[in-house]
Amino acid sequence: MGRTEYYNDPAAPAANTLIPASNLLVANRNGAILLQRRRDTGQWALPGGAQDIGETAAQCALRECLEETGIAAEITGFLGVYTNPDHIVAYTDGEIRQQYETTYIGRPVGGTPTVNDEADAVRFIRPTELDHYDIHPSMRQQIGDYLAGTYPYLG
Template identity: 80%
Template structure:
């Protein structure tokens, strides 16, 4: 079954200008923390929750970056679910926590913008 799924990302920037990235265990690619919005949750609440779950970083939202979609980026899961996601991307600042690996991310770090080209990041995420 195909679906359009709303998701939220959080572009967390630290005091040194570093961008919080996680390396996803399922693809090996680096990405902003984010994921599917839950029932009864706002897009902003989703971004904050996903950031904490995926990176160990507690963040507050300071702005809204935009809504991003790529009609050519279709995600097909092994259970048969097919998605064409669109993502609400917020800007945030860390207020607590420590970068922590978990069952979704095997790497979590703040990366300077000048160093992003050295990271394997999906084209849709780079957008």
């Protein structure tokens, strides 16, 4: 299923769903941040996705990280709640979702960066190299909040 992201775009379609999702910002001991290149948009992003019934937001973040990157992680902190009504994701099946993400901070505890159905590249990227990657503005905000130490973000 394809998707189109709108960010502060007055031409964005109106949202018809609000789905809780969780991300995990994983930093290794050298300070590099785990990112995946999404197959559906070609942009680099933190691992994350929609929360399943029966799991907590934190469990969702850990599950999504492992599924999307091959990296098992543990949560070490909370980055924030990101709920920008001007960040809209339109899916080809007709769902138009308003952003609602809880983002946790974690560290790797096992696994190997692995590509999959959702990500065609996975790697740890040093903060000084981030400007060389196509990263969606919403992900840049979350990474920026982490690097600046300005969290938790409650928006």
